[in-house]
Structures are given as C-alpha cells and as structure tokens.
Amino acid sequence: MGGEHGHSHGHHDGAQASRAFRWSIALNSGLTALQLLIGFAFGSLALIGDALHNLGDVVGLVLGWGADRLSRQPARGRFTYGYGRSTQMASLINGLLIFAAGVVVVVEAIQRLSHPVPLVAAPVAWAAAAGILINFVSARLFGHDHHHDLNQRAAVLHLLTDAAVSVAVLFSAVIVGLTGWLWLDAVTAMGVGGAVIWSAVGLLREAIALNLDAAPRGVDLGAVETLLRQLPGVHAIEELHVWGLSTSRTALTAHLQVDPAALASQQLSRDDLLGRARQQLADLGIRKCTLQLEAGNISSTSPGRG
Numbered sequence: 001m002g003g004e005h006g007h008s009h010g011h012h013d014g015a016q017a018s019r020a021f022r023w024s025i026a027l028n029s030g031l032t033a034l035q036l037l038i039g040f041a042f043g044s045l046a047l048i049g050d051a052l053h054n055l056g057d058v059v060g061l062v063l064g065w066g067a068d069r070l071s072r073q074p075a076r077g078r079f080t081y082g083y084g085r086s087t088q089m090a091s092l093i094n095g096l097l098i099f100a101a102g103v104v105v106v107v108e109a110i111q112r113l114s115h116p117v118p119l120v121a122a123p124v125a126w127a128a129a130a131g132i133l134i135n136f137v138s139a140r141l142f143g144h145d146h147h148h149d150l151n152q153r154a155a156v157l158h159l160l161t162d163a164a165v166s167v168a169v170l171f172s173a174v175i176v177g178l179t180g181w182l183w184l185d186a187v188t189a190m191g192v193g194g195a196v197i198w199s200a201v202g203l204l205r206e207a208i209a210l211n212l213d214a215a216p217r218g219v220d221l222g223a224v225e226t227l228l229r230q231l232p233g234v235h236a237i238e239e240l241h242v243w244g245l246s247t248s249r250t251a252l253t254a255h256l257q258v259d260p261a262a263l264a265s266q267q268l269s270r271d272d273l274l275g276r277a278r279q280q281l282a283d284l285g286i287r288k289c290t291l292q293l294e295a296g297n298i299s300s301t302s303p304g305r306g
Helices: 002-041 045-071 085-114 121-140 150-179 183-211 221-229 260-265 270-283
Strands: 234-244 250-258 288-295 298-303
Touching (some): 150 183, 221 234, 270 288
16 A cells, blocks of 8 residues: 555656646747747847846756656666666756856846946846746746655755846846946846856756765665664664755665574564664655675575655
8 A cells, every 4th residue: 555655656756757848848938939039129239138037947957857758767777776866867957057057147237237238127027027926936836746856856956046147137127127237237237147147056056966875865875874773683884875866856765784592583674674674764755775684604685665
C-alpha cells in the first residue's frame, strides 16, 4: 500500500510539474510577443529588453520541461541510472541564462544613462503590468513543492526575476511619464540587473556542485552518518557516498562494519538491519541506497528501492 501511495504521489508531482511548465511556456510566449509588439510600436527599448528577458524565460522553461520529462523515463541501455542528470544540466544552463540576462540589463542601463530613450508611458506601463501578472501566475503554477527540485526552482526563479524586471519597467514608465526623469529608468534597471546576477550566482553554485556529485544541499551528511552509526550492531562506516541522481532524487552507498554478536543479542537479522536502515534513510529524503554489511568473511549487499 505504501509503494502504491508513493507511486501515485510521484505521478501527481510529475503531472503538476508538466502542467506548470506547459502553461508557463504558453503564457510567456504570448507575453513576449505582446511586449515586442508594443515595444517596437511605441519606441520603448526598456520594454523590448523585458521582452528579450521573457524570451530567455521561454527558452529556459523549454529546457527545464524537457529535462523534467527525461528525468522520469526508466533506465535503459547504457543509461543505467536513467536520465535524472538532465535536470541538473538544465539547471546549470538556466543559471547561465539568468546570469547573462542580468549582465545584459546592467550593460543596457549603463548605456542608457548617457543616451536616454523617450518613453510612451501608458502602453509600456500596461505591458509591464501584464508581465508582472503573467510571471507571478506562472510561478504559482509550480506550487509549494518546487523547492525540492532544483530544476523547477530554476524555472520559478526565471519567472520571479522577470516579474521583478517588469516591476522596474512599470515603476520607471509611471514616474518618467509624470516627471520626465529618463535617467530613472536606467538606474532602476541597474538595480534589477544586479539582483538578477546575485540570484543567478547562487543557482549556478548549487547546479555546479550537483554536477560534480556533491551531496544535495538539503541532505545533512552529519545526520546521515549519525543515523548509520546508531543502527544496532554497526561499529564503523566506510566508503560513505551521497549524491544526486537528479535535482529531486538522492542516492547513497556505504559499507557498514557490523558486529554479528550484537545483532544476535537483539534478535535482528542482516535483512532486518538493512530494512531499518532503508526506512530511516528514506525519512531523510534518501530513497535510493546500496548498503554492504561486512563482518569478517560475512557480507551481504542489498540495493535500496528507489
């Protein structure tokens, strides 16, 4: 019954993520076209820049959606671990896109300080407001569980950073329309670009770490080692490795030195010990484990159930 619940929960999460990616791509594609049309029609480079940033969102979302679907495909052929790493690769690409978008915004803002661009405030403001609404709605589609998947978190970060860009465009359009202070658009854009770059650095750091097989940030290695050491009969741990199979699945391998007499005194078999270890590791978010028990010439290997 527990396995059936886990399967249905995973299927529900996959369906929600797929639906969120699909609708976000559709909404942001329409928003990009709208902003480009208004930007060119009313001569607003700020809005055109926002549209290009939205286009980057669409590309990032397409990459993320493709990677999310690949990560759910079963292992086959040479890909014995499946395709989960595609989500990590997509997160790295998304981080680079976010970073590049931030740099473009800053460079454009610096140029605009010396060459101000006149704004037709009303249509630019309405288009920016549409950008805020669509990006927040798109981010909301991913629900609260996107924090557990770096790939989905990257997509949400794309959407929220672009919403911030739209806020800056809206703010500038309104104030410039009221005061004629064209420099305000450039100054605001520099602040937004800096925030985008800062957020991208954090995402890139985590994506690079996962691609180098670092333990996922949400896994407490100290807690994992303590858990294994406190198992009945375990007196030493060797070759402990924890890494991400994808941005949402974690794997573990370890050799456990076991005292057979201690197990016998508690009337536990090696299978009982392995079952207890797998259950407690699953409570820490590690559901794919391979544990080898070693005691003299006695050893038993048991793959965990993913």
